[in-house]
Amino acid sequence: QVQLVESGGGVVQPGRSLRLSCAASGFTFNNYGMHWVRQAPGKGLEWVANIWSDGSNLYYRDSVEGRFTVSRDNSKNTVYLQMNSLRAEDTAVYYCAREIISETGTWNWLDPWGHGTLVTVSS
Amino acid sequence: DIQMTQSPSSLSASIGDRVTISCRASDRVYSYLNWYQQKPGKAPQLLIYATSKLQSGVPSRFRGTKSGTDFTLTIDSLQPEDLATYYCQQTYSTPPWTFGQGTKVEIK
Numbered sequence: 001q002v003q004l005v006e007s008g009g010g011v012v013q014p015g016r017s018l019r020l021s022c023a024a025s026g027f028t029f030n031n032y033g034m035h036w037v038r039q040a041p042g043k044g045l046e047w048v049a050n051i052w053s054d055g056s057n058l059y060y061r062d063s064v065e066g067r068f069t070v071s072r073d074n075s076k077n078t079v080y081l082q083m084n085s086l087r088a089e090d091t092a093v094y095y096c097a098r099e100i101i102s103e104t105g106t107w108n109w110l111d112p113w114g115h116g117t118l119v120t121v122s123s
Numbered sequence: 124d125i126q127m128t129q130s131p132s133s134l135s136a137s138i139g140d141r142v143t144i145s146c147r148a149s150d151r152v153y154s155y156l157n158w159y160q161q162k163p164g165k166a167p168q169l170l171i172y173a174t175s176k177l178q179s180g181v182p183s184r185f186r187g188t189k190s191g192t193d194f195t196l197t198i199d200s201l202q203p204e205d206l207a208t209y210y211c212q213q214t215y216s217t218p219p220w221t222f223g224q225g226t227k228v229e230i231k
């Protein structure tokens with residue numbers, strides 16, 4: 001079945017780096033754009049980054065632009081989120097999610113989502 | 124960026140009640156509006172896409188509607204398994220794809 005499994009989370013000091021991975025299975029990975037969404041403890045969902053299926057386009061939320069880099073390795077069915085210069089406000093569960101585009105090419109949504117990996121930025 | 128404002132932030136209802144959750148966009152998003160359900164301790168799951176289209180396997184008691192830039196998620200006849208937080212998300216144009224703040228639904 002379609003599955004996304006995140007890894008790489010942990011406790012890191014402010015200013016340090018961390019790389020998250022999201023391993024995909026059960027579908028043709030190189031046909032789908034991928035997204036990262038985060039959720040701070042007790043808070044709502046916050047969209048973070050997107051990479052197109054072929055890696056040709058990348059998008060970021062303003063607060064992570066220049067610090068985070070999304071990439072993918074289609075030969076390994078994996079998407080990454082390299083997080084540099086981490087701040088306390090980056091503390092969150094990070095989810096990866098697959099972007100689905102409707103057959104008409106009109107609508108898009110995220111499905112499924114991984115279980116998430118917790119990143120804690122603290123000294 | 125387009126802002127999404129959800130209301131209420133939380134609600135408590137009885138089994139069998141009709142529940143409505145609102146989501147307002149700061150600019151036109153047309154019908155590029157999705158709803159997600161997040162049960163406690165779990166990842167979000169898609170409920171409705173393109174304003175009103177039910178994801179496969181979602182019970183028909185869930186409905187999505189739109190009026191201008193105002194969107195509504197309705198749960199007809201609330202069930203115990205509907206205990207969750209619900210988020211709207213706009214996917215109009217290129218990212219950022221913004222979410223509403225969430226509405227926590229509790230059972231009385």
